Amino acid sequence: MKSFELYEPKTVREAVGVLVKFGNKARPLAGGSDLVAGVMKDWVQGKGMPLPDALVDLTTIPQLKGIKADARGATIGANTTLTEIVESKELKDRFPLLTEAAQSVASPLIRNFGTLGGNINQRPRCWFFRGKDFNCYKKGGDFCYSVSGDNRYHAIIGGELCYIVHPSDTATALLALNAQAKIAGPAGERMVPFDNYFVGPRQDILNESVLKPEELLVEVFIPAPAPGTKQAWSKLKNREVYDFAIVSVAAAFAVQNDTWVDGRIVLGGVAPVPYRATAIETQLKGKNIKTSVKQAAAAIRTVARPMSMNAYKVDLAQTLTERTILAALA
Template identity: 45%
Template structure:
C-alpha cells in the first residue's frame, strides 16, 4: 500500500469540496471494508482519503408516515436489526443481515455496499490490465468465468456485488446524491451503470458526488418481500446468484410484483418478464417455475457459469413460493 493523506471533514460541503478535486486522487472512505482491500491488493492507490465518519446527518434511520430514510453511513448490522426494517422491508433486512460476516456488517455501511467495486479476480489482480482498468481486453473471455455474469454483459462481464442494491431495487427505493451542484434524487436502479455505458465504472457518480441517503416508500397494505441467495459457503462468500422479490396480493390476485436478480449481471437486474407474468394473475394460477424461467430469459452464459441460469431460476421459484404460499 502506498502512502496517502487522510482527512476528516466536519461537514458535507467540506467533504464534497475535498472530493471534487480529481487532481488529488481523492476517494471517500466509510467503513473501508472494500476500499482498503483494493488498496492493499494494489488495484487502486488514491493519494487522499476523505473520511466521512465526522460528517453530521449521514448515519441513522428516520421512520415517517411516508416510509423510512436511511443515512448511507448507517452500518449494515444496524439496518438488519432495525425493527421497522425487519417488519416492513423484509428483503432489505435479509440482504443486510446475511452478507459477508458479522465483523464486516458491523463496519460496512449502506453507502459503501452500494458503491463497492466488483470482485472479478482479473480486475482485482494488480498485474492484469483488464478493460475496467484501462486495458484492451476482458481476460475472462479466455479465462475463468465461473463467478461472472450471464445477463447484460458487454465487453466486461462483472457481476455487481451488492446485496442491498438488489433488495432496494425490488422495494422501489430512491437515493439522494449530493455533489458540487447540490442534491438530486433518483431511483436506486438509476445509480448503477453497466459496461455499455462506461466500462470503467459501476455507477453514475461524478467527481465530488456522494450517495447520502436512501429512501424507502411505505409499503402498501398486504405487501411482503423476500431476499434469497446461493453461495458456496454460508459465511463470508458473495452471492453466486440472488433474488429480491416483492408482491402485493389483492384478494386472490397478485396486484403488483417486482423481481430483481443479483450475482448474474453488471447491475441489479430487473426481471421484467417474470414481473409481467406475476402481475394480474390469480395467486392459485401462479407457477413459480414459470416465473423463474422467465426471469433468466435471454441469458447468455459463458463457458464456466451456465449453472447460474438454473440457480437463479430456482431462487425465483423459491421466492415466489415463499411470498404466495404464506
C-alpha cells in the same frame, strides 16, 4: 499500501469540496473494508482507475448516520452500518427484505463497520479485476480476461465488454423496494431512483454507478410499501458465511387473493447491475401466483446468455426465483 492524505470533514459540503479539489485522485472512505482493506491493499489500479492520493473520511460527518422512519417510508444515512440496519426494529417490521439482505452480507465483524453507502458502492469482485497483473477494460486496459478465462461466477445477463456481477446484496434489495438515492455534489443534491443509479459496462466501463468523482451518496429513501405487500430474500452462496451471492433474489409485490397486482423481482449475482427481471414480472401480472410462478420464473431463460463455464447459474436463477416468490406468498 500506497500512502495517502486523510481528510476528516464535518459536513457533506466540506467533503464535496475535497472531492472537487482532487478530482479522480480522491475517494470517499466509509468503513474501509473494501477500499482500504481490498482495493488499495491489493494495488488494484490502472490507467482508468488510479490509486487515490486522498481519502475523504465520511464517518466524521454526523448527518450521514442514522435511520428515520415515518408514514412516507424510511430514510437511512449512507454511513449507517449494516449491523445498525439489521438491528433496527422499524426496518425489520416494514422492510424485512432489506434486513435479511443486510444480514446475509459477509460476517458480523464486517457488518459492524461496513456501511450501507460502502456496500452499495463497493467495487466488483471479478478475480481478474482484483488481480494486479490483469490490466483489464475496467481498469482502463484493453482486454477482458473472463471471456477466455475462468468465468464460473461471472454474468449471465447484460455482460458486454465486461462480465462482472454487481456484488452488493443491499443494492439488490433496495431496487426491489423501489428505493431512491440522495446524491450530493458541487451543484447541490439530487434524488436518483435505484432504477437509474447503476450503470452497465456499455454505458460506463470504468464505473458501476452514475456517481461522479466529486459526488457522494448521502442517504437512501425507501417508500412505504402498499398495504399487503409481500417481501422475501434468498441468497445462494458457496459457504454460509463470508461469501458473495452466486445468485440472489429479492421479491417485493402486492397481491390480492393470491393474484399478482404489482411488484418487483430483482436478481443479484447475475448481471453487472442488480437485475430487475421484468420478463418474470410481466408473466405474473394479473395472474394467480401459485399456478403461474413456475412458467414465469422460466422467463429468465429468454434473457440469459451464459458464458463458457456458468450455464449452471441460469438453472439456479430460475429455481431460486420460483422459491423466493412462493416464500414471500407464504
